[in-house]
Amino acid sequence: MDLKLETAPAAEAPRKSLFGRMAERLGWRLTAVNRRRLERFKAHKLGYRSFQIFSALFLITLFAEFVANDRPLIASYKGEILLPVLVDYPEEKFGGFLAFTDYRTPDIQNEINANGWMVWPLIRYSYDTINKDYPGRVGTNDICLGYPAPPPWSSKLKLCEAPADQVARYQALGNMNWLGLDNQGRDVLARVIYGFRVSVLFGLLLTIVSSAIGVLAGAVQGYFGGRVDLFFQRILEIWNSIPELFVLLIISSMFIPGFWTLLGILLLFSWTSLVGVVRAEFLRGRNLEYVRAARALGLTDWQIMFKHLLPNAMVATLTFLPFKLSGGIAALTALDFLGLGMPPGSASLGELLLQGKKHLEAPWLGISGFVAVSIILSLAIFIGEAVRDALDPRKTFRQSQS
């Protein structure tokens, strides 16, 4: 019989990721259960890949100013190194008279190039930069069509008559509008990048704040129980039966919507979703022996709630977070699409979709918006599935037995 006792599989040193090393440095230690959960999250191929892609995209778009901008990253002018991305230089510096320099104008470009050099970002447009060089394309009946402009690589239509230097600038590789221009002459790719950032930040903020409120409300209800619970449950029932969409429409038509007002409006209704889960966990947990013991040892209610009960409720809460993220992003996009979202001019995926609906003759608008939104939402959902599977207690024990 070949009975070989495998000695402690834990002895094989796990490869430590950068995150693992950082956590160790900070003195965090993952408990055995959490380590197994992390392992299982990583083992979920689709979810983990989605998480990586999502993180990468988020990181890139966080620095959107360095990826897509209408000013050079770095420039040298008359022996001086300038950082136009970070610093606003008045045009006087380059012999003009405006308060701010428009680096896209040919005069400034020629001036800088004659006296030094400059390095542009990958995309030479910000979300609100209008590409004035687009000469228009000749449509049917020989009419010159203006904005929205198709991506140069996809259109077979001829460019309209224009000065040679303008056409040359439009056709320069660095100035390429990879996804075309929208109905106001702004670069679609730049708007997608900035819009992604706004959407994800909005979704993350909404998720964090609404979970914090929801967890707190659920914790108070579940822990104190009795009349407090009864009272807040009735309030919640009333609150939840308010038709959310109509209230959102009314409020956003009363206030001038901005990032923070929208966040506030959506928070009004999104915090309730976690209350039930957390309340149930606390109701169950408050009668546990160790909670009574903690009380007998002189801990305050809040200390018991946060040290002894919240960790139990965290698993259920964490499972919800990625789905709440995708919900928040979808809600912002929907409001933008209805024209009740972010103020005009700001980068937003919903507004791009709205343009796509208005300009069916310009499919690059709708398609870009659709692809961007569906990628974000799918990634969030895939991450959510992986988190859910990783935290599934049944799987934790099934694996530990084998």
Place this chain on the structure above:
Amino acid sequence: MSSAPIAGPLVDVKNLSVEFGEGASASRVVKGVSFSIAKGETVALVGESGSGKTVSALSILKLLPASASHPTGEIWFEGQDILRADERAMRGIRGDKISIIFQEPMTTLNPLHTIETQVGEIIKLHKGLSDDATRPLVIELLTKVGIRDPEKRLDSYPHQLSGGQRQRVIIATALANEPDLLIADEPTTALDVTIQAQILELLAKLQKEMGMAMLLITHDLGIVRRMADRVYVMREGKSSRRDPLRGCSLIRSTLTRST
């Protein structure tokens, strides 16, 4: 009675009654119980299930659920009536001056925290020490309650310990701040016989070392005879005092007669 006796007993429970519920549906489970515990002595509270032992003991720490009330009675501790003390004053007493050990060692420890966190929590709470300052104290306590290799046990979770070890950790937690009174609510019921003897021995030894009083709640008369200085028998919510050695036979006869 207007003021507490200064040189009198450590805890003096007078005519205590406990009622659950309100109005007509209220049920009175403790009816006028009186007992006292002097400094350093072991008092046993015995009685059948449902006789109100645990409820009386929990009243001393005011740990009964909100539905409970005390229609009559006083509990004097350090010159104040505990039944009239507010929650803040109670938190100062719980775990610092009066500690309690529950009967279930399997569930009294939080499965999510390490031993060090749970024992240290109480020291930090009442003495306001930092993590680094509490660690040696925790190790000392664990050694005191007879846990081998306490340094290695600091990072263990409750599920990695046996029942007896867990009860020892719970005792360590209860004794962390050297309380004046330890309430042991059936501390050995959930343990097997050999471990029971060890735990009782440990409690007796620690009691002598620290000079604290102990209120032992049990229905095991053997334990009572070995450990208690005085016995109170509870039946149907009332108490009567017995001398332990002669008392036990007496109790046995009354209890057997009644059932």
